[in-house]
Each structure stands twice: as C-alpha cells, then as structure tokens.
Amino acid sequence: xxxxxxxxxxxxxxxxxxxxxxxxxxxxxxxxxxxxxxxxxxxxxxxxxxxxxxxxxxxxxxxxxxxxxxxxxxxxxxxxxxxxxxxxxxxxxxxxxxxxxxxxxxxxxxxxxxxxxxxxxxxxxxxxxxxxxxxxxxxxxxxxxxxxxxxxxxxxxxxxxxxxxxxxxxxxxxxxxxxxxxxxxxxxxxxxxxxxxxxxxxxxxxxxxxxxxxxxxxxxxxxxxxxxxxxxxxxxxxxxxxxxxxxxxxxxxxxxxxxxxxxxxxxxxxxxxxxxxxxxxxxxxxxxxxxxxxxxxxxxxxxxxxxxxxxxx
Numbered sequence: 236x237x238x239x240x241x242x243x244x245x246x247x248x249x250x251x252x253x254x255x256x257x258x259x260x261x262x263x264x265x266x267x268x269x270x271x272x273x274x275x276x277x278x279x280x281x282x283x284x285x286x287x288x289x290x291x292x293x294x295x296x297x298x299x300x301x302x303x304x305x306x307x308x309x310x311x312x313x314x315x316x317x318x319x320x321x322x323x324x325x326x327x328x329x330x331x332x333x334x335x336x337x338x339x340x341x342x343x344x345x346x347x348x349x350x351x352x353x354x355x356x357x358x359x360x361x362x363x364x365x366x367x368x369x370x371x372x373x374x375x376x377x378x379x380x381x382x383x384x385x386x387x388x389x390x391x392x393x394x395x396x397x398x399x400x401x402x403x404x405x406x407x408x409x410x411x412x413x414x415x416x417x418x419x420x421x422x423x424x425x426x427x428x429x430x431x432x433x434x435x436x437x438x439x440x441x442x443x444x445x446x447x448x449x450x451x452x453x454x455x456x457x458x459x460x461x462x463x464x465x466x467x468x469x470x471x472x473x474x475x476x477x478x479x480x481x482x483x484x485x486x487x488x489x490x491x492x493x494x495x496x497x498x499x500x501x502x503x504x505x506x507x508x509x510x511x512x513x514x515x516x517x518x519x520x521x522x523x524x525x526x527x528x529x530x531x532x533x534x535x536x537x538x539x540x541x542x543x544x545x546x547x548x
Contacts, residue, residue: 284322287315 261269291311392400 280318280322280325284315284318287311287318291315 291308291314294308294311
C-alpha cells in the first residue's frame, strides 16, 4: 500500500513532502519467510547500530542547528565505532556458528551414511541369522528323528546275539535235514526188507500147497496176493509217515533243550514182520488142512481165512 514518507528537521518542524513510493505487497510465502527470519534472527544489535549511525549523522551534519561542541561529535563517533565493532564481532560469531553448524551438518551426513551402511549390514546379518536359524531347526529335527531311530535300534538285540541265533537255527536245520535223510534211508531199507518178506511169503504160499487147489476160485472173490501185498505196503508207508512226523516233532523239542531217546522204528517193524511170519505159517497150515478137506469131497461156500487179507502186512 502507498506510504507517505516525511522527514522531520532537527528543530521538529515538518520539512518539504517527498514523492510517494509504491511498495508491492508481499506474497503469503514471503511474509511467512520474513516472519520466520525475524523470529530466528535477533535484530536488536542492528537496530542499535542504525540508531548510533543516525545519531552521528545528525550531530555531524546539522547546518540548521547551532554549533555543537566538538566533544559531543567525537563521543557520537566513538559510540558509533564501538557499536560497529561489537556488530562486527557479532557477525564473526555468527559466521563461526554457521561454520560449526556446517561442520555439524557434514558430521550428521557422515553419521547418517554410517548408520545406513550399518543398517544394510545388520539387515544382511539378520538374513544370515534367519538362514542359520532354519538350518539349526532342520538339524534339530533330524537329530530328534535320529534319536528316535537310535532308541528303537537299541531296543533290538545286538549283532552277536542275532548271529548266534541264526547259527543255532542253521544248526537245527542241518540236524533236521540229516534226520530227514536218515528217516528216508530207513524207510527205503524197510521197503526193501518188506518186498523181500512179501516175495518169500509168496514163494512159501505157492510151494507149500497143491497147485490144483490153489487155482480154485472163491465165490466171494478172494483177493490176490498182489492186492494183499499192495495193501500191506500202503499200511507200512502210513506207519512210517507217522513216525517221520513224530521224529520232526521230537526235533523241535530238541531245539528247546529237551533230549529224549527214541526207539528205532526198525525194531518195531522187524518185530511186526516176525509176528507176521509166524502168523503166516499158521495160516499156511490151516490152508493145507482146508485143501485136504476139499480133496475128500467136502466143498463149502463159506469164506476162509485165505479169502481175507492178512492183518499185520
């Protein structure tokens, strides 16, 4: 807004009016900046030096005033010079403060850069620690699994015990195999002996009686010698199979530490064979008596002992 500037003379009388000066208004940003500058800066020393300067000018250059003593002019000049020196000192102080602040800003920048580097370093370390933590957790999990498996393994018998057990089983298998072979040989020998006995019995039967009578057929279908021999062989094989089963069961009992003596089957079979021979001789004598009766003309349709198979074959 336009401002009228008026200069007052030393005697307090108004002087001639000066031309008006147009001052452009300030923007809100400029006003705010000026307010901030005035708030932050202390303008009292500048105001004092301006006041001293105006006082010195008024004292030194006042033609309208009466003559002023030279002492007062010198005092005004000295006062102005002192105020100017103090203002220069204040400016130097402010300059030093600015330089110190600049150094502090640089120090702050360096500190900020160092903090950023340390931040990046710590971030990298955190990532490494995360990876290490995951690895440690995985290792701990594997260790727990290993401990569980080791505990299960420790509950099992040792290798030496297992080897001893396997060796004992192998020895038992060998013993069972040997016993089986022994039983097989025994059975074969008994079959051969039985075949010899059957052949001897057949020869005795055919040679002991009349061949004409032996060829007379029976009304009840008397079984032949071959059928009776086959039936006796099957019965002997069934007896031997039961003996083998009994031997295997005794072998299992032998594994548990129980030892027992078994009577050889050959003696029993031989005993049966001897008893069969005696009984066969008795039957042959009865057959001869029956043939003698038939020769005398006494024929009968009743079954005879020859029509029945022997009991102990």
